[in-house]
Amino acid sequence: MVYKILVVEDSPVVQNVLKHLLSQLTVYVPIVCSCYKEAEATLASQNGDEFFAAIVDLNLPDATNGEVVDLVLESGVSCIVLTGNFNDDLRLELLNKGVLDYITKDSRYSFDHVMKVIERLRKNQHIKALVADDSHTSRLFVKTLLEQYRFNVVEAEDGQQALAKLEEDPEIRLFITDHNMPLINGYDLVRMLRHNNRFKDLVVIGLSTGHNSALSAKFIKAGANDFLKKPFYHEEFHCRITHNLESQEMLETIRDLANIDVLTKLKNRRYLFDEGESFYQQALSHGDGGGFAMIDIDHFKFVNDTYGHMIGDSLLELVGKEISLAFPESLTCRFGGEEFCVVSNESDDVFEQKLVDFQASLRTKEFTGAKIKVTCSIGVCHQKQDSLDDAVRVADKKLYEAKNNGRDRIELD
């Protein structure tokens, strides 16, 4: 996907900086106009809606009073003002008109800020936000602010409806809740959510009118990420949401780095022992699920010795991909070295058949430019065990037997 960004700016230096920054992130295509007339013609010929956003200067040679802002907004394009003048009244006027941000060209950080806004818009398209407020007017106001920043917004009229929507829709990542609502108030709702591990990554922002200064502290103590008192400036609203989402995204990145094997992109051994137990117990509780398999590539040392470690790495990466494709519903991990494992939540029969199919398909494939053919040995534990640790032990013993019995085979407990 490519995003076209309209840049309306008469200074060649600023044009070049923006062009450079936008093109560095390969998803953006800058289209530069040097004056109002050129922007008008460009927007008319492109139907306007094809532009993802516009970065505009207020003082153009043929339109010195910010007329370009109205032109861009009327064309339905998200507008960011990048200007040399700081004028507080004008800034407020433009923000009220629907301009996303008013950034002054006072340092090189201004350009970083523009890029941050554009990137945020792009990411927000994939973020679902829930707004809970019993007042239709307040809900609509918050919804409009969020939609300006490209969030997908769903609404709830009271606390109970909000809880039901959060429970049924795991895609909701941002929750903005008023305090005074019928059935369940915002504060109680936050406490309930934070006692449920499922919502640990949900970004929660509390809102309230009134003069209860203890409420913001109560909300944050209960686990809300932030709190805003109504009425608020929409700049403050966006800044707080952006900061909280960025912190959450950073946490998720750190968690991924800790839990994902860099080579194969499968979950790593650490994840298996931290989170696999609950996956295993859940699978066991679903009747006849809970199978566990250890998969080990045969004679992998020979691959390294013959083709070198780089090719060995590529082979591990490709086999990892085959494993995640073969067991999409299961928890698939790289256990270490050339050893992988699968925790299944499907019935024993289905799991066994998938293992047989996987082993057979691996046999027929050629991997890397060197067209390497490999086989694998598999040890399976499908008797219900008390813990994942025990299942690993049983499957490991069976894998050892598979190797001793000639490799390229499956041994079941």
Ligand SMILES: Nc1nc2c(ncn2[C@@H]2O[C@H](COP(=O)(O)OP(=O)(O)OP(=O)(O)O)[C@@H](O)[C@H]2O)c(=O)[nH]1
């Ligand atoms: N390229 C590469 N090699 C690795 C990696 N991790 C482990 N290995 C190699 O994997 C090989 C495993 O060798 P062995 O344990 O003897 O097993 P094998 O050659 O597969 O023989 P069997 O398992 O008995 O069939 C060793 O040469 C390790 O150095 C890795 O991340 N990349």
